[in-house]
Amino acid sequence: MTKAMKIAVLPGDGIGKEITPQAVAVLEVLGERFNHPFEFDHGIVGGEAIDQTGVPLPEDSLRLALEADAVLLGAVGGPKWEGLDYAIRPERALLGLREELGLFANLRPAILYPMMTDASTLKREVIEGIDLMVVRELTGGIYFGQPRGVEKIGDEEKGINTLVYTTSEIKRIARVAFEVAQKRRKRVMSIDKANVLEATELWRKVVTEVHTDYPDIELSHMYVDNCAMQLIRNPKQFDVIVTTNMFGDILSDAAAMLTGSIGMLPSASLGQSASAHRPSCLKGMYEPIHGSAPDIAGQDKANPLATILSAGMMLKYSFGLEKEAALIEKAVFSVLEAGYRTPDIAAEGTRVIGTREMGRRVIEQLK
Ligand code: IPM
Numbered sequence: 001m002t003k004a005m006k007i008a009v010l011p012g013d014g015i016g017k018e019i020t021p022q023a024v025a026v027l028e029v030l031g032e033r034f035n036h037p038f039e040f041d042h043g044i045v046g047g048e049a050i051d052q053t054g055v056p057l058p059e060d061s062l063r064l065a066l067e068a069d070a071v072l073l074g075a076v077g078g079p080k081w082e083g084l085d086y087a088i089r090p091e092r093a094l095l096g097l098r099e100e101l102g103l104f105a106n107l108r109p110a111i112l113y114p115m116m117t118d119a120s121t122l123k124r125e126v127i128e129g130i131d132l133m134v135v136r137e138l139t140g141g142i143y144f145g146q147p148r149g150v151e152k153i154g155d156e157e158k159g160i161n162t163l164v165y166t167t168s169e170i171k172r173i174a175r176v177a178f179e180v181a182q183k184r185r186k187r188v189m190s191i192d193k194a195n196v197l198e199a200t201e202l203w204r205k206v207v208t209e210v211h212t213d214y215p216d217i218e219l220s221h222m223y224v225d226n227c228a229m230q231l232i233r234n235p236k237q238f239d240v241i242v243t244t245n246m247f248g249d250i251l252s253d254a255a256a257m258l259t260g261s262i263g264m265l266p267s268a269s270l271g272q273s274a275s276a277h278r279p280s281c282l283k284g285m286y287e288p289i290h291g292s293a294p295d296i297a298g299q300d301k302a303n304p305l306a307t308i309l310s311a312g313m314m315l316k317y318s319f320g321l322e323k324e325a326a327l328i329e330k331a332v333f334s335v336l337e338a339g340y341r342t343p344d345i346a347a348e349g350t351r352v353i354g355t356r357e358m359g360r361r362v363i364e365q366l367k
């Protein structure tokens, strides 16, 4: 018998609970059609896990993720848990999973679908044809650097976070960026703040060194403030952007919004090691870029496409199923082409439908 492809499903909070089942349904349909033995195991993370167990990433859920070949995550967080201590906030579930699974490379593609041009706040001529990929370092930098915390000094308080990068951390993410670029337009823009921050001066130096192994790729460097500006001024100049954890967090939101809706963009977080069960697979966690959107949760209004496209990235990167991944992209394209939209991407002349119907329409294309 073929070995099961184990997928840990962690819907999380808010709309995570509505969009994740749509992506699972898409995977199930493809599994049946092409005979892939997908096996789904569900776990709780984020606010729901805090309510039930006191912590955002319970042992059981972490084990599920560690034992799976790939993880499908919805979103975590909500106003209910905002006042909590940092160590037990819903967001810690994400950071904990990234750290524990060693998911150091975060791939965030921003593609503008031609029929969505009017959903962007930018002019048509600026954004038409955008197709870029942010490669964000995900387990280092200021998000994880020590020392950190808030100290009392007399009657003052001092908040501390530390930006740290080692040569090996920079090398491995640079390699991912160059390898991603080899399958695209062969251009990498490395983003830093080397004029002010030593850690990113090292970043620039190491990326430049690693580049000598990839003579087919064109490498350039840009300061992060300039990159923020260039993303709005002329985003088409970018192919692959590689950058630190925090810069990548910020720039990927900006890149996402160029395409009109953050509700459309998937992501993949990849580690070095192969999955325990399927040595040929890359362990990965797949999730939409957007958050848990508590304001529209439970109303069948959320856009499931980012999560469905994330499932597509899972097929491609964790299971090597390129053809099936392409089918998902094509199905999403067709449904949009036919004029169906969730409220976040509604425009004149389109038909607004809910989360479930959007999922159903994508599945219809895949049968
Ligand atoms: C993201 C999110 C997370 C991050 C938060 C929720 C911890 O903004 O994935 O971009 O900052 O990495």
Ligand code: MG
Pocket (backbone or CB within 6 Å): 249, 250, 253
């Ligand atoms: Mg972010």
